[in-house]
Amino acid sequence: MSQSLDAYLVISGILFSIGTFGFLARRNAISMLMSIELMLNAVNLTIVAFGAFIPSLNGTASVIALLVMAVAAAEATVGLAIVMAIYRNRRTPLVDEYDSMRQ
Amino acid sequence: MAIPDTIPVLGISWSDVLFLVLAAVMLGSAFLVVTLRDIIRCGLAMIVAFGALAGIYVLLGAPLVAAAQVLVYIGAIAVLILFAVMLTQSKNAPVRLVFQAQALPAAVAAIVLAILIGVTASATDWGAVTKRIATATDALARLLFTSYVLPFEVVSVLLLMAVIGGIFLAKREGRDA
Numbered sequence: 001m002s003q004s005l006d007a008y009l010v011i012s013g014i015l016f017s018i019g020t021f022g023f024l025a026r027r028n029a030i031s032m033l034m035s036i037e038l039m040l041n042a043v044n045l046t047i048v049a050f051g052a053f054i055p056s057l058n059g060t061a062s063v064i065a066l067l068v069m070a071v072a073a074a075e076a077t078v079g080l081a082i083v084m085a086i087y088r089n090r091r092t093p094l095v096d097e098y099d100s101m102r103q
Numbered sequence: 104m105a106i107p108d109t110i111p112v113l114g115i116s117w118s119d120v121l122f123l124v125l126a127a128v129m130l131g132s133a134f135l136v137v138t139l140r141d142i143i144r145c146g147l148a149m150i151v152a153f154g155a156l157a158g159i160y161v162l163l164g165a166p167l168v169a170a171a172q173v174l175v176y177i178g179a180i181a182v183l184i185l186f187a188v189m190l191t192q193s194k195n196a197p198v199r200l201v202f203q204a205q206a207l208p209a210a211v212a213a214i215v216l217a218i219l220i221g222v223t224a225s226a227t228d229w230g231a232v233t234k235r236i237a238t239a240t241d242a243l244a245r246l247l248f249t250s251y252v253l254p255f256e257v258v259s260v261l262l263l264m265a266v267i268g269g270i271f272l273a274k275r276e277g278r279d280a
Contacts, residue, residue, distance in 0.1 A: 002122035002162060005232050006225045011126045011159075013220030015133055017213040022137030024209035025202045030188055031142060034149050037180060038133050041156055044168075052163040053232050059246040062238050063254075065168045066247070069175045070258045074265035076180045080187040081272035093191045096203055 008049035016042035027094045029083045033076065040072045121162055129155035140201050142192055146185045153177050164237030 001007050015038060022035030044065050051061020087093055090100075109116050128151065135148040153176040160169035203209075247255060 002118045009224035010221045014217050017217035018133045021213035025206035027203050048165050052235050059243050062165050062168050062243050063247050063251045077265045077269040081269040085272050087191045
């Protein structure tokens with residue numbers, strides 16, 4: 001089982017779906033950011049799995065995975081800074097109360 | 104005493120057992136991340152999920168990616184998120200409902216997405232698939248600093264921009280307050 005590509009692809013698909021659900025369903029902005037991190041991790045797992053099973057992708061996949069991690073770190077920094085800035089104005093972390101453009 | 108290749112009674116290989124345990128821990132704690140009510144616990148469950156994923160990377164023969172996973176995700180991103188949680192959630196804030204009204208359609212959509220990805224992934228013939236091969240760290244380093252040196256430098260500039268942008272966004276209030 002751990003020798004087949006499909007098993008890794010299936011668990012990364014499930015992880016991605018869990019992240020999708022969290023992003024769509026949670027009310028808290030930071031929970032949504034956590035769900036985005038889960039989705040990024042699922043994609044990274046797919047990349048590394050392809051690299052481990054297809055010889056021509058072997059080194060390249062790890063390089064891409066490392067670059068994705070760096071971009072994810074940048075995304076988390078800016079995303080959390082934006083959440084902090086909105087929180088300072090609106091005094092709530094709940095995204096469905098950010099409705100000032102609708103009024 | 105030598106350890107047998109497979110588990111004596113069940114006849115499953117050790118790496119299969121490791122894979123199953125790590126995958127179960129990862130998916131279970133990822134599920135807790137999106138369902139728990141207390142957001143601090145969500146953050147801690149996220150750390151567990153990242154750690155299990157690092158174990159899966161080791162199982163896939165990519166130790167450098169696993170080390171970066173521990174350093175970047177557990178060491179940096181998870182701590183950053185926990186700090187943001189502590190700065191934005193006050194104890195007297197209403198916890199109320201964790202989920203939006205669209206949680207049920209979102210759950211249905213996520214399940215459909217999981218089934219679609221699973222069916223597609225197992226039905227597709229991926230071509231030149233071989234047995235699992237490990238990634239040599241020195242070959243990876245050589246690739247990163249020769250063929251991929253431009254993306255590497257671009258990412259370092261991106262990180263610098265993210266640091267400056269993060270400081271700017273987080274500090275802006277101090278000037279006019």
